[in-house]
Amino acid sequence: MSRQQSNKRATLATVAERAGVSVTTVSVILSGRPELLRRYRADTIDKVRRTADRLKYRANLFATGLPLKRSPFFVLVLPAFEGRSLGMPHLLGYESSLLAGVISTGKERGLYPITTSISRQTNEAEIRQIETIIDGGMSGTIVHTPHPLFEKSLCPRFQAGYPIVAIFPARLDRWETNAIDVDNAAAGRTAARLLAAHGRKDWLLVRFERVVDAEELRCQSFLSAAREAGAGVKTIRLPVGLNDSQTCDFMVARLKQVQMDAVYGPGFVPAAGTLAACVRIGLRPQQDFDLVGCDCVGWHRPDLPAITSVDISWEEVGAQAVTQLAKMIDSDTSQFKTVLLEPRVVAGGTCPVPASFNPQQI
Amino acid sequence: MSRQQSNKRATLATVAERAGVSVTTVSVILSGRPELLRRYRADTIDKVRRTADRLKYRANLFATGLPLKRSPFFVLVLPAFEGRSLGMPHLLGYESSLLAGVISTGKERGLYPITTSISRQTNEAEIRQIETIIDGGMSGTIVHTPHPLFEKSLCPRFQAGYPIVAIFPARLDRWETNAIDVDNAAAGRTAARLLAAHGRKDWLLVRFERVVDAEELRCQSFLSAAREAGAGVKTIRLPVGLNDSQTCDFMVARLKQVQMDAVYGPGFVPAAGTLAACVRIGLRPQQDFDLVGCDCVGWHRPDLPAITSVDISWEEVGAQAVTQLAKMIDSDTSQFKTVLLEPRVVAGGTCPVPASFNPQQI
DNA sequence: GTGAAAGCGCTAACAG
DNA sequence: CTGTTAGCGCTTTCAC
Numbered sequence: 001m002s003r004q005q006s007n008k009r010a011t012l013a014t015v016a017e018r019a020g021v022s023v024t025t026v027s028v029i030l031s032g033r034p035e036l037l038r039r040y041r042a043d044t045i046d047k048v049r050r051t052a053d054r055l056k057y058r059a060n061l062f063a064t065g066l067p068l069k070r071s072p073f074f075v076l077v078l079p080a081f082e083g084r085s086l087g088m089p090h091l092l093g094y095e096s097s098l099l100a101g102v103i104s105t106g107k108e109r110g111l112y113p114i115t116t117s118i119s120r121q122t123n124e125a126e127i128r129q130i131e132t133i134i135d136g137g138m139s140g141t142i143v144h145t146p147h148p149l150f151e152k153s154l155c156p157r158f159q160a161g162y163p164i165v166a167i168f169p170a171r172l173d174r175w176e177t178n179a180i181d182v183d184n185a186a187a188g189r190t191a192a193r194l195l196a197a198h199g200r201k202d203w204l205l206v207r208f209e210r211v212v213d214a215e216e217l218r219c220q221s222f223l224s225a226a227r228e229a230g231a232g233v234k235t236i237r238l239p240v241g242l243n244d245s246q247t248c249d250f251m252v253a254r255l256k257q258v259q260m261d262a263v264y265g266p267g268f269v270p271a272a273g274t275l276a277a278c279v280r281i282g283l284r285p286q287q288d289f290d291l292v293g294c295d296c297v298g299w300h301r302p303d304l305p306a307i308t309s310v311d312i313s314w315e316e317v318g319a320q321a322v323t324q325l326a327k328m329i330d331s332d333t334s335q336f337k338t339v340l341l342e343p344r345v346v347a348g349g350t351c352p353v354p355a356s357f358n359p360q361q362i
Numbered sequence: 363m364s365r366q367q368s369n370k371r372a373t374l375a376t377v378a379e380r381a382g383v384s385v386t387t388v389s390v391i392l393s394g395r396p397e398l399l400r401r402y403r404a405d406t407i408d409k410v411r412r413t414a415d416r417l418k419y420r421a422n423l424f425a426t427g428l429p430l431k432r433s434p435f436f437v438l439v440l441p442a443f444e445g446r447s448l449g450m451p452h453l454l455g456y457e458s459s460l461l462a463g464v465i466s467t468g469k470e471r472g473l474y475p476i477t478t479s480i481s482r483q484t485n486e487a488e489i490r491q492i493e494t495i496i497d498g499g500m501s502g503t504i505v506h507t508p509h510p511l512f513e514k515s516l517c518p519r520f521q522a523g524y525p526i527v528a529i530f531p532a533r534l535d536r537w538e539t540n541a542i543d544v545d546n547a548a549a550g551r552t553a554a555r556l557l558a559a560h561g562r563k564d565w566l567l568v569r570f571e572r573v574v575d576a577e578e579l580r581c582q583s584f585l586s587a588a589r590e591a592g593a594g595v596k597t598i599r600l601p602v603g604l605n606d607s608q609t610c611d612f613m614v615a616r617l618k619q620v621q622m623d624a625v626y627g628p629g630f631v632p633a634a635g636t637l638a639a640c641v642r643i644g645l646r647p648q649q650d651f652d653l654v655g656c657d658c659v660g661w662h663r664p665d666l667p668a669i670t671s672v673d674i675s676w677e678e679v680g681a682q683a684v685t686q687l688a689k690m691i692d693s694d695t696s697q698f699k700t701v702l703l704e705p706r707v708v709a710g711g712t713c714p715v716p717a718s719f720n721p722q723q724i
Numbered sequence: 725g726t727g728a729a730a731g732c733g734c735t736a737a738c739a740g
Numbered sequence: 741c742t743g744t745t746a747g748c749g750c751t752t753t754c755a756c
Binding site: 063076103 | 367465493
């Protein structure tokens with residue numbers, strides 16, 4: 001708001017004066033709460049609305065919030081996208097979907113995100129800057145995979161009653177409440193059921209040497225579901241930091257020494273990399289092997305089939321985050337029971353999905 | 363801000379009382395403008411800072427802005443991402459880059475985006491909702507490719523002195539000032555120079571039947587540069603609405619009837635689609651033909667070379683948008699000279715880029 | 725039915 | 741050096 005235009009801006013007082021009524025009248029009539037509105041004469045209402053229109057009156061949202069001690073704004077903290085567009089563009093698609101979910105659900109509830117980001121190698125100054133924002137009178141904060149340093153800021157605020165939602169936290173033990181996540185155990189189980197349903201017996205789990213809690217959970221539940229299904233599972237561990245095409249190279253050599261008819265990659269890189277490796281050494285998807293991945297929806301390569309993926313909609317994640325935030329705001333609480341979204345199988349060409357295959361029933 | 367926590371929140375008054383000074387003192391000391399700060403005794407400053415710390419005082423950013431008649435927030439209006447993730451994920455990467463540029467440059471300047479979106483098929487209600495936000499005391503608005511219906515809202519506000527930045531406007535005639543765009547004429551010219559530099563003579567321009575102004579400009583300047591270079595150009599027009607793989611199919615038939623040794627696709631779809639078609643009919647990139655595209659950076663397909671692309675950094679676009687907005691805010695103006703970003707050639711495998719090839723010099 | 729007045733949290737003259 | 745005071749634009753009791 002520049003000084004120039006702000007001098008011209010019509011305020012409640014301007015409208016009141018021009019309409020020949022008091023500010024109260026204008027305020028009540030324009031905010032339009034029916035029970036209060038009824039008390040005013042129809043022609044007064046009309047007159048006020050008319051002059052407000054004529055003067056192009058627009059409420060100052062910041063001033064509106066002050067007496068109410070609440071504002072229609074919350075903070076959305078995303079991980080900075082530094083160089084993430086290189087190599088795995090479909091992951092940026094997830095990020096955009098998340099934002100879309102947050103924005104649209106927010107709109108429905110009259111809540112608007114002040115969007116900011118935190119770098120992977122963040123520092124004191126950046127964190128302080130974010131703190132002054134989230135403490136600046138916001139209704140709450142949604143954080144995508146909170147940075148460890150930033151978690152330290154969040155914790156005392158949460159305890160002080162500040163509404164926080166963590167999306168896909170890396171450390172599950174730190175977010176036993178107030179998180180939105182996939183049901184990772186279900187994801188691993190579902191992958192296993194898919195392979196079992198197609199009669200596979202010699203399974204291969206391809207995972208990174210070190211993984212975040214979420215992926216570890218997927219692996220564990222995959223392994224225990226394998227046991228139940230009576231399938232044998234070999235595990236190959238990838239060095240940390242490989243991308244999908246490096247993983248392909250890495251796997252080509254390994255695959256030749258392994259007997260298997262099914263693969264689970266609990267993340268995009270292991271899944272896509274292994275698929276490429278399998279095809280390169282001449283294995284045929286759905287014939288010689290089945291492959292199930294996670295986080296592979298939206299990834300396309302014309303030389304390879306789409307990956308059958310156990311996945312969730314990031315748009316829904318964003319929507320859930322706002323929904324939970326709105327609930328906390330409305331009820332004046334700061335806790336909610338962590339929401340685990342049921343993963344869904346998105347059929348691709350690497351593993352058939354039985355008709356009416358429904359993770360929930362499993 | 364929940365009522366609960368807001369009752370506990372320390373305000374200037376609380377700090378003042380506890381420190382035994384006036385609110386002014388606290389205000390001045392904590393906002394820390396050096397010229398005013400100097401006037402206070404060191405021990406007062408210390409005392410105030412200490413108690414503010416102890417009480418965990420945080421300024422309410424909304425209240426802060428009120429007397430100043432300016433706020434640290436602006437609105438960022440993005441096109442809604444409806445279904446855009448399907449098919450062309452790398453385009454979502456651009457969107458994220460733009461956001462990254464806006465966020466990071468905003469941070470440097472103490473300006474924070476309230477992010478919202480507008481659907482492709484928007485309606486009165488949605489537009490009014492966005493209007494109440496941008497009129498709600500914001501410092502300005504950045505709009506990515508303003509929707510025609512929304513342009514109607516923007517126009518009177520612009521004339522009233524409200525700072526607006528349009529990124530990649532579709533109608534250039536409506537945004538002769540206040541726009542951030544690529545220098546589209548330079549883009550077309552640069553593509554032509556690249557093909558000429560490699561000694562090509564029989565060029566093919568692949569474009570949609572109907573295009574936005576930006577692409578039309580690229581085509582025109584490409585054609586006139588071709589004339590100057592003494593190259594012949596045939597043009598193939600794609601039906602509106604094709605995606606890259608449909609374009610590939612469409613082009614395979616056409617290509618067999620055309621003699622050419624170079625292709626320009628002034629956008630992602632024509633470029634990627636034509637490249638795929640060429641390769642499918644057995645033409646070898648850089649040998650049988652060269653191909654130059656636009657907006658192809660970040661797109662990868664392992665069966666095809668990366669496309670040599672005339673492109674700009676969307677992150678820089680976002681940065682420029684905020685820079686211009688900040689300038690307008692600081693100078694209390696609402697106009698700036700449209701910024702045309704010089705395109706850069708990003709070398710891929712479809713056309714060699716001479717060492718020290720520099721669009722600016724051309 | 726309507727208005728006066730207090731107050732949300734902060735800043736900026738202006739006194740002293 | 742520091743405090744008093746009058747706003748910023750809005751909402752909400754509480755009178756009349």
